[in-house]
Amino acid sequence: MNPDALQELLKAISRGEINPETALEQLKNLNFEPVADFAKIDHHRHLRTGFPEVIWGPGKTPEQIIQIMNTMARHSPVVMATRIEAAIAEQLEAEIPSLIYYPTARICALQSGQTSFQASGVISILTAGTADLPVAEEAAITAQLCGFQTQKLWDVGVAGIHRLLSHRDLLAQADVIIVVAGMEGALPSVVAGMVDCPVIGVPTSVGYGTSFGGVAPLLTMLNSCATGIGVVNIDNGFGAAILAGQILRTAQRISSRNNKRNNF
Numbered sequence: 167m168n169p170d171a172l173q174e175l176l177k178a179i180s181r182g183e184i185n186p187e188t189a190l191e192q193l194k195n196l197n198f199e200p201v202a203d204f205a206k207i208d209h210h211r212h213l214r215t216g217f218p219e220v221i222w223g224p225g226k227t228p229e230q231i232i233q234i235m236n237t238m239a240r241h242s243p244v245v246m247a248t249r250i251e252a253a254i255a256e257q258l259e260a261e262i263p264s265l266i267y268y269p270t271a272r273i274c275a276l277q278s279g280q281t282s283f284q285a286s287g288v289i290s291i292l293t294a295g296t297a298d299l300p301v302a303e304e305a306a307i308t309a310q311l312c313g314f315q316t317q318k319l320w321d322v323g324v325a326g327i328h329r330l331l332s333h334r335d336l337l338a339q340a341d342v343i344i345v346v347a348g349m350e351g352a353l354p355s356v357v358a359g360m361v362d363c364p365v366i367g368v369p370t371s372v373g374y375g376t377s378f379g380g381v382a383p384l385l386t387m388l389n390s391c392a393t394g395i396g397v398v399n400i401d402n403g404f405g406a407a408i409l410a411g412q413i414l415r416t417a418q419r420i421s422s423r424n425n426k427r428n429n430f
Contacts, residue, residue: 201237204230209241216415217312217408221247223274228257235262235276244311245276248304248404271303271403275311287414289316289407290340292330292357294323294347297372302346304403305368305410312411324352337361341417342410346403348372351383358392364413367397368406 178184198206212218221234231247231254238245250258255267255274266275289309293302299320309316317340322330330353337343337360345354346368354367367390369383376382380400387397398405 199237201230201233205234207234207237207241209238212242216412218242218244220308220404221245223247223250223254223272228254228261231274232258232261235265235274239276239278243278246308246311247274248272248308250274268303268307270300271307272300273304273307273311275307277311286418287314287341288339289314289342289344289410289414290319290336291316291344292319292322292346292353294321294345294349294351294353295372296321298346298348298370301368301370301401301403302344305344305346305407306403308404308407309411312407314407314411314414322353323347323349324356327356330356334360342366342413344368344403344406344410346370346406347387348380348383349374349377351386354387354395354397355390355392358390358395361394363394364410365392365395366406366409367395368403369397369400371401 175189179186179189198208200206208219219238221231223231231250235245235247235258249272250267251272252269255269258274259265259267262276264276266277267273268275291302291306293299302318302320306316306318317336319333319336322333337357340361340363342364343357343361344366345357347353348370349372351367351369354365358365367387369380369387371377371380373380373382384397384400387395396409398409
């Protein structure tokens with residue numbers, strides 16, 4: 167944050183030149199904070215989008231990740247780094263003792279307090295098979311760190327459809343469902359035909375040669391005849407969780423707005 171810009175903004179508010187609502191919009195785009203010569207931290211991203219910036223681990227050195235996480239931790243109650251392998255996590259934990267590592271999800275997190283961007287609702291996360299768990303856990307841990315309630319249902323793919331059908335009550339409780347599937351990627355279509363909430367399909371790179379590293383399930387999900395399905399990129403559990411969170415936050419905002427109208 168640029169102190170001079172912030173001071174000028176506060177003075178303008180005190181002089182009555184701008185109102186608090188306009189000031190908030192300007193705060194959403196205040197300056198970033200450099201970290202050495204390799205990163206620029208966007209501290210106000212959660213004001214604009216509802217979620218803070220998250221660190222993409224691959225391609226960064228452990229030293230860079232450590233510096234970025236420490237910088238972000240001064241401003242945010244939750245700091246996340248995704249796609250962190252176990253060997254890298256060990257190096258991070260040696261320098262940041264309070265770091266929490268989720269090995270299946272490959273997420274490192276610092277959590278100093280309760281998130282301020284919680285919303286009501288349940289995000290259910292399903293996998294077609296056990297091999298899809300890393301992507302599903304990435305979605306689950308991301309959603310939980312963002313303050314959302316999750317429920318998990320693993321290994322309920324279409325090859326044994328009775329496993330899914332035996333959990334109809336759990337599906338009925340969900341407000342948003344994330345379905346993670348590789349191979350041919352048929353599970354989101356089946357689920358979407360059973361529920362009355364949004365379904366987010368996540369194709370995984372799990373499968374034999376003609377799955378083309380996840381392209382086959384991606385195309386299956388995109389071409390689904392079932393309605394109410396949105397699809398994210400291959401192996402993108404993180405993106406699915408954020409999309410589910412935005413759906414719930416939007417529903418809560420609409421509900422709050424309607425309640426205010428009804429109270430007038």
